[in-house]
Amino acid sequence: MIEKKQQLIEGAIKAFEMLYAKDKTVTPEDGLVWAMEDLGAPDYTHEEYESLVHSVNSACLLKGIWSLAPNNAPYEYLPVAVLDAVYGDFSACEGKWKGISESQYNVFLTALCCVVKKPEEDVIREANELTAAGKVLSIPIGYIRKTTDEKKCPKCGASIFGIGALSRIDNKTVICSDCGTTEALEDYGGCIQ
Ligand SMILES: [Zn+2]
Numbered sequence: 001m002i003e004k005k006q007q008l009i010e011g012a013i014k015a016f017e018m019l020y021a022k023d024k025t026v027t028p029e030d031g032l033v034w035a036m037e038d039l040g041a042p043d044y045t046h047e048e049y050e051s052l053v054h055s056v057n058s059a060c061l062l063k064g065i066w067s068l069a070p071n072n073a074p075y076e077y078l079p080v081a082v083l084d085a086v087y088g089d090f091s092a093c094e095g096k097w098k099g100i101s102e103s104q105y106n107v108f109l110t111a112l113c114c115v116v117k118k119p120e121e122d123v124i125r126e127a128n129e130l131t132a133a134g135k136v137l138s139i140p141i142g143y144i145r146k147t148t149d150e151k152k153c154p155k156c157g158a159s160i161f162g163i164g165a166l167s168r169i170d171n172k173t174v175i176c177s178d179c180g181t182t183e184a185l186e187d188y189g190g191c192i193q
Contacts, residue, residue: 004042005052011035012056017065027103028060029053057107062141066104072147073099075131077108078157079142090136091154097145105131105144112139134159135178155179 015038016031032053044052060066076097086092100108109127113120127137136145136157143157150159153176155167165180167173168187175183 005055008032008035008039008041008052009055009059011039012052013059013063013065016056016060020065028056028066031060032056054107054110057104058111061104061107074102074147075100075105075144076147077104077142077144083143089154090152090157093157094152099147100144108139108141108144111141112137115140134161134176153179 012032012035015034016028019026077100131146148159158176164174
């Protein structure tokens with residue numbers, strides 16, 4: 001059973017690559033449908049099928065072969081390795097975020113649901129609230145945020161709405177209000193030590 005699923009996932013990725021080369025509107029799920037017809041598939045329940053779709057979507061995203069990423073992509077994604085390479089400096093990563101579509105964003109959220117021990121609808125609701133507020137969401141393989149034209153916080157990559165806050169470190173860098181609060185608290189903590 002597991003072997004069959006693995007075979008279908010691999011078949012779906014190959015089929016998707018082939019179909020996608022000719023038609024950019026094809027999704028990994030189309031590749032899966034193709035693979036299921038080609039390789040034959042047992043009668044999966046709706047849940048089993050959805051989990052297969054999720055696996056295929058994730059695999060195609062991670063392999064970097066699914067990047068419809070239109071120029072006006074509603075969301076952006078930063079792989080964890082890119083941020084690690086610059087020692088967690090978000091300001092060095094501006095320009096390296098990749099646009100992702102709504103459906104890719106949802107695939108990433110399902111990845112988050114797998115690691116956060118909370119009901120799925122709560123995780124998704126909270127994640128959507130955070131991204132709608134311009135904040136950066138940390139997921140197991142990287143970071144996602146809503147695409148905006150606002151200036152980005154150099155400390156956390158979030159959109160700075162309004163005037164933001166002045167960093168206490170140099171008194172001139174504009175950071176987001178959340179990071180401003182964190183710095184203020186750190187400062188306060190330093191005083192009472
Ligand atoms: Zn920030």
